[in-house]
Amino acid sequence: MANMAVSRIKREFKEVMRSEEIVQCSIKIELVNDSWTELRGEIAGPPDTPYEGGKFVLEIKVPETYPFNPPKVRFITRIWHPNISSVTGAICLDILKDNWAAAMTLRTVLLSLQALLAAAEPDDPQDAVVAYQFKDKHELFLMTAKHWTNAYAGGPHTFPDCDSKIQRLKDMGIEEHDARAVLSKENWNLEKATECLFS
């Protein structure tokens, strides 16, 4: 790996470790291997959002051309958000693509992602299904996002109704995550979800 990328990541690592946010436990970063090419980030769900109380783990891959090209970041923790793929965790965020600047750091990236959780951009979606729900059935979206935060990121809100519907599908032999994904997609309409699964 290029010298510049390694030495910069090392310095950034220190920067994150010294930062205020780490004291507040709102962002975290750790090494995955010794080559400094892959890191694991963690952000706390911002307050007053459906993600509050959740911890979201991110995969960060540092290209050799860093910092001249952005790091490759995706969510490992599953999340229900218009700009994040509910399937792959891929993120639609301008600074991770065309609007990347060499002056940005891992810390600013993590903070930007936190900001993205607080302010979704449904008009520039990564996950069209989620974006549609966000715009058309916002209440349902909030519930789904909270439910996913609870299921995958350790969030506090539970929805017995959702759980029972998932259990119904699980009883039919569907994997829990598949059941949750289909139900979320079908706005928690159990009949439609069943139809979708078995047609």
Next chain:
Amino acid sequence: MQRPQQQQQQELKQPLKNRIPSVSSSTSTAVNTNPNHLATTSTSASNAAAVTPPNTLTPNRNYAASDTSGEHDVDYTDARYECAICIHWLNEPVLTSCGHRFCKSCLSDWLHNENQCCPLDNKPLSAEHDIFPDNYTRREIEQIKHKCPNSPLGCSVVASPIEVDRHLPSCPYRRQQAQREEKCPFASIKCDFVGRPETNALEEHLKTDMPHHMQLMLQAFQQKAIASWQPQKPNKGTGAVENGFGSHQVQPPAQYANEADEQIVQAMYQRIVVLEQHTREQDTRLENLGKQLRLARQVDPRYSNGTIVWQIEQFSALVERLRSNANNQVYSHECYTSPYGYKFCARLNVQPRKPQMLSLHVHLMQSENDFHLEWPFKGRIKLCMVHPNDGGQSQLDTIMTKPEILAFHQPRERISTRGFGFLEYANISDIVGLGFCANDRLVIKIEINIV
């Protein structure tokens, strides 16, 4: 404090009077002046270190810490002298038209990467018009003095952060540092390679020295195997493991080595078997190729020009065979009148009613040329029984074809069922008696010409 001063004064008053007191007084002055001297130097040092920067710069938390204590290394940068791209001290700083400083090389790399804007505020930047060397900042950074990060190990270099960076790779104390930093992952099995983290020497080492690592692993494995060796077999009868082990304490490695040797021998043996098999296969292939080569060396019948020289070896045995059964017959090799001409062969047999007489016939054969040839075949056939010693005695017969003879029509089988020749070609006893059969070999030459 008073006394030495007096002595000094005395000395100064009477410099030539007494040499010995002057010596003693000079030592005492040295003792005396030292504290003063130290005091002044320490203040001057603190002036150099602490006074000058604070006068020119506003004290910064990081900066103050790094400068006065010297505990921190060059990694702690002053935020104002930090390049936002490499997050390190500005090296050859440049200033943009939008008022941001970067290292010269960092910014040019960024602008070459299809980004024509400032990394900090996205304002458009042109490499030609919007970037200026910032010598003021360069001098400011040069004023800052840092200890080499290896100072705890004894390095006394104090220089600007940029110079310290440059000094580090060649710092005489760097090795200990490097050892702390980047050992080969195979160090635990005695690979003594040590790379410096700022180079990719370790990566190279891992790539190129793989055989060495394999060897080390083998050694380590063998040692481990010896160390963990338990002499099971000898203990089977005794039952007392410890006693048995005690008696075999020295032996195990040797026995193990024997076992290892045995394994090697076994492996070698298997290898030999495989190789032998391989050799046999090669022999067979070689033989087949030899056969093909011999066949290829024989004259292609296509180019025999209508002549068969039929050399019959072991003639007497052949005669016996022909006589034993009337259905036995022997065919010569095939022959073409020309490369695109008629194909034929000759046949010998013995009539059952006349076992003394040899029959010789010529048969046309089917060939790839038949479709364009003229049928029936028209030509002259010369049969010659060659006398090996005396050409004059050779028996010569010439036959002219006739269109009504079926033997000269287009063959319907591989070898035409009808042949043309002599039912009673020669008396076998004559053949032998007249000496045609030297070395039990009979030569019959057949020439066929188209007319």
